[in-house]
Amino acid sequence: MSDLLFEWVALISGFLMVLNFYVMIYVKYFILAAVEEQLSNCSIVNNAKRFWGGSGFVGRGHRLVMVNLALTATHQLSKKGMVDIDQVRRIPKSHRLWIVIPMNVSFVSMTICFLALALLGKLW
Template sequence: MTHDNSAWIAVSISALTLLNLAFLMYSAYWKLPLAERHLADSLIVSSTKSVWKGNGPVARLNRLSAIALVFTMRGLLERRGLVQRDIVNDVPLSLRIWTAGPILSSCLMLVTAVGYWFLEQI
């Protein structure tokens, strides 16, 4: 890979990371309260709210991660008694996307950045 291509790839990954961070903050401050109201009867949400109190960005992002977990691993959490299927099914699809999407894209960005780093080491 040429030096110019490497630089553009690194800049692109950085720009996408900043854009993803903006989506994470938007979801944490505007969509998280809605999702917490929908899932208020779920044990995982109430437990997470008791551990991560406050309205700081770290607390909000950790609570957002727990809600993303509800939407991505609903079956596992249901078997463990942490959520109820009917409550999760009542959450609108757009709210599910806004809460789980930025978290999943963060994971994808991490895998992409690490993969790019490994390719540069070769």
């Protein structure tokens, strides 16, 4: 494959990461608090909120990761008593999508960008 293709893939992935960063800001400041209130019996969310509550923007990011984990790995965490499965089921689909989709887009676009840069030989 030509280097031009990998450069375009890295460029588009980088653009998606920047665009997704702004979406994540919206989620951190407008969606996260509502979902945390609805997950009041989930120890993983409460512990993250207690530990990272006063840490500003970075703390909100860590709290968002824990809420995403509670929403995506519900059954595994409920076996350990870290989430209340009934509370997770009551989360509105719109809030769930606002949290899960940007987190997955971040992971996929960053992975693709790093792979394209590595194949170009420009990563390290």
